[in-house]
Amino acid sequence: MYRVLWGLVLALLVAGGPAYAQKRVALVLGNSKYTAIAELSNPVNDATAIGALLRDQLHFQVVKAVDADLGQMMQALGDFGNKAKDADIALVFYAGHGIQLNGQNYLLPVTADIRTEMDLRTQAVRLNDIAEILDASGAKAKLLFIDACRNNPLPAISRGAEALGLAQQEVAVIGTLFAFATAPGHVAYDGVGVNSPFTAGLLLNLASPGVEIRQVLASVRDEVYKRTDKKQVPWVNEALLGQVFLADQVVMSAGLADAPTWNQADIAACAQIGSTSAPLLLESYLAHFPNGFCADAVREKLGGKPEAVVADSRALAIETPEQAAAATAPGQTFEVSNYWNHNGSVIALSASGENRVFYYERPKPLLARAGARKGTLLFKGRRTGDSYTGRAYHFSRFCGPISYPVTGEVSADQMQVVLTGRAPVRSPDCKQTGWEDEKLVFSFRSKKRS
Numbered sequence: 257m258y259r260v261l262w263g264l265v266l267a268l269l270v271a272g273g274p275a276y277a278q279k280r281v282a283l284v285l286g287n288s289k290y291t292a293i294a295e296l297s298n299p300v301n302d303a304t305a306i307g308a309l310l311r312d313q314l315h316f317q318v319v320k321a322v323d324a325d326l327g328q329m330m331q332a333l334g335d336f337g338n339k340a341k342d343a344d345i346a347l348v349f350y351a352g353h354g355i356q357l358n359g360q361n362y363l364l365p366v367t368a369d370i371r372t373e374m375d376l377r378t379q380a381v382r383l384n385d386i387a388e389i390l391d392a393s394g395a396k397a398k399l400l401f402i403d404a405c406r407n408n409p410l411p412a413i414s415r416g417a418e419a420l421g422l423a424q425q426e427v428a429v430i431g432t433l434f435a436f437a438t439a440p441g442h443v444a445y446d447g448v449g450v451n452s453p454f455t456a457g458l459l460l461n462l463a464s465p466g467v468e469i470r471q472v473l474a475s476v477r478d479e480v481y482k483r484t485d486k487k488q489v490p491w492v493n494e495a496l497l498g499q500v501f502l503a504d505q506v507v508m509s510a511g512l513a514d515a516p517t518w519n520q521a522d523i524a525a526c527a528q529i530g531s532t533s534a535p536l537l538l539e540s541y542l543a544h545f546p547n548g549f550c551a552d553a554v555r556e557k558l559g560g561k562p563e564a565v566v567a568d569s570r571a572l573a574i575e576t577p578e579q580a581a582a583a584t585a586p587g588q589t590f591e592v593s594n595y596w597n598h599n600g601s602v603i604a605l606s607a608s609g610e611n612r613v614f615y616y617e618r619p620k621p622l623l624a625r626a627g628a629r630k631g632t633l634l635f636k637g638r639r640t641g642d643s644y645t646g647r648a649y650h651f652s653r654f655c656g657p658i659s660y661p662v663t664g665e666v667s668a669d670q671m672q673v674v675l676t677g678r679a680p681v682r683s684p685d686c687k688q689t690g691w692e693d694e695k696l697v698f699s700f701r702s703k704k705r706s
Contacts, residue, residue, distance in 0.1 A: 278344035281395075282307070282316040283336035285363070287352030289323045292369035298446050299351035302403055302455035306349050313463045314502050316347065325367040329381050337389040345500070346395035348386055351455060354404030356423040358686045360384065360655065363404065383425060384655075391429045391629060397500045398432040399469070403454045404444060426493065428649060428657035430606075430615045430631040433494035435473055437480070440491060445484055453483040454490060462502055469500040495633050497606055497613070595705060596673075596698040603634065603698060610638045612646070614698060617705065623651065635662070635675060635696065642666050648696055650679055655686040662696065673698040 286303025288296045300322045310316035317339060321332040340346040353364040357373065362380035370376045383402070390398040404422060424440035427433070437444035437454035446452055451459065457476035464472055470492075477490045538554045545551060595617060596603040602618035614635040619628040628651050637646010642665050650658040662677035679694040 279342070280310075280314070280316040280345045280347070281336065281340040281343045281393075282310045282318045282347040282349065283332060283340075284310065284318055284320045285324065285329060285332065285348075285350045285352070286322045287324060287364065287366045290353065290364070290366050290368070292367070293353065293364070296352060296446055298450065298452045298455070299403070301450045302351040302452055303349065305451060305459055306351075306401075306455060309459060309462060310347070310349075316345075323366050326365040326379060326381070329363075329365050333381070333386065333389060337393055340390075340393040340395055343393060343395040345397045345399065345502075346390055346393050347399040347401070348390060349401045349403070350386075351403040351452065354383075354402065354422050355380075356421070359423045359682075359688065360686050361422045361425060363402075383422075387425070387428070387432075387434075390432065391631075396431060397496065398429070399500070400432075400434045401458065402435070403437045403452055424491075424493075426649065426657040426659050427495045428633055428651065429629065430495050430497060430613070430633060433469065433492065433496055433500070435476075436491045438488045438490060442488065445488055453480045453488060456480075456483065457490070465503045466501065467503070469502060470494065470496070472502070495613070495615075495636060592705075594703045595701045597701050598634065598696065598698050601628075602701065605698075607639075610640060612637055612639045612644065626651075633657070637662075639666070642668075644673060644675055648675060648677055648679070648694065650694075652682070655682050658682065660694070662694075664696075671700040 284303045284307040286299040286301075288298070288300040290296070303320065303322050307318050307320045311318045319332050319336040319339065321328050324332065336346075336348070350363055352366075353368075355362050355364065355376070357376055361383035362376055363383060363386075364370075364380050368375075368379045370379060387400065390400060402422070402425075421438065421441040421443055422436065425434050425436070437452065444452065444454060449456065454476070457479035460479060461467070461472045461475045464475070467475075473490070473492050477492075480488055480490050538558050541548065541554050542551060542558075593605050593607045596605055596614070598614075600620040601616055601623060603614050604617040606613040606615070612635070613633070616623075616628055616630055616632045616634065618630065619632065632651060633649045635644075635646055635648050637644060644662075644664045644666065646662065647659045648662040650660070652658055658680055660677050660679045662675040664673060664675035666673045675696040675698075677694055678691045680688045681690045681692050683689050
């Protein structure tokens with residue numbers, strides 16, 4: 257393995273000896289008995305079962321809090337952050353009520369009594385804060401599983417709080433994976449059994465021996481989709497550069513290796529569509545999956561919409577069966593190819609085949625003081641010939657990462673990459689107020705870290 261990223265991905269490559277020699281720390285939270293809003297049946301059951309699985313089968317040190325108030329949640333989060341320092345794998349699981357306000361996600365303690373926007377900001381835990389503690393731990397692999405939101409329990413502030421689901425949560429740091437029970441803007445079901453559909457899927461698959469985490473979550477997605485009669489599709493966003501195994505590796509069975517991939521691509525496309533009504537996205541889905549899982553619902557949406565294409569919509573990037581197989585197979589190994597300059601910061605370029613990832617190796621002092629860290633993502637996409645396509649990531653300490661599509665090219669002398677796109681503009685309270693043209697320029701620096 258290459259020297260520079262060895263410290264980042266040591267835990268991600270498990271070859272030979274047992275995986276359990278790693279330092280693994282988990283935070284498990286489950287809130288059911290809410291005092292001012294609707295109680296939930298399963299979150300404490302979910303947290304108890306996940307905590308036991310992580311501790312007894314996957315050898316995690318588990319920090320757990322159930323039916324916790326704000327102080328208890330913050331105490332558990334602090335304990336976890338301290339124990340997870342420089343871990344190989346740091347994992348957070350939350351089950352309970354969650355809500356979004358102005359594009360920010362909040363997790364609710366059982367004592368939350370939210371009547372105004374200020375109540376939400378002072379009585380709930382920001383999901384961005386949990387992501388920052390994961391990042392600050394320095395763990396080589398950072399995993400976040402969120403089994404929320406069942407619904408919006410806060411009609412008193414419904415003008416700003418979205419009625420259904422959580423907002424899309426971007427991954428901002430290399431070595432991170434976020435997995436949500438359902439797609440952004442959608443409802444996650446509490447379930448009819450002792451566990452929610454998402455937790456049940458995790459319990460069935462997390463300890464699968466020798467299965468890489470992205471393949472595990474593909475199986476969870478299929479399980480949840482089946483259990484909810486095609487109503488709920490888990491959503492994953494990740495920036496892992498290597499492979500993450502939670503259970504010891506074994507030879508993969510032929511049955512698992514031969515699992516169908518076209519349905520996985522279809523389900524992933526359903527999740528990508530989410531709650532959008534943009535005709536271009538919906539028509540793109542039907543062009544690829546005329547008889548797909550979401551086809552009837554998509555046709556129903558298109559029936560009530562005008563023919564004009566929404567100005568800011570973009571075509572859905574549907575995967576072919578071959579691409580879906582590659583995406584859900586154990587992850588590829590990325591290497592630091594070389595180092596670049598970007599506005600005074602040192603940037604690492606990791607490459608594997610056509611895949612390209614730019615991230616901060618050494619942020620300039622101003623950005624470092626603002627909270628940017630080594631590993632913070634700037635671009636994730638592909639290079640085809642001299643052309644780059646993918647998504648750029650704008651660092652925002654208080655509003656979370658903001659991503660947007662970009663395209664560009666590498667110069668003829670291979671010394672400069674220029675990417676352009678339209679980035680969303682947010683106000684201090686994180687509301688989107690418009691768009692502005694953005695340009696990212698990366699200039700070659702050296703083949704070795706300096």
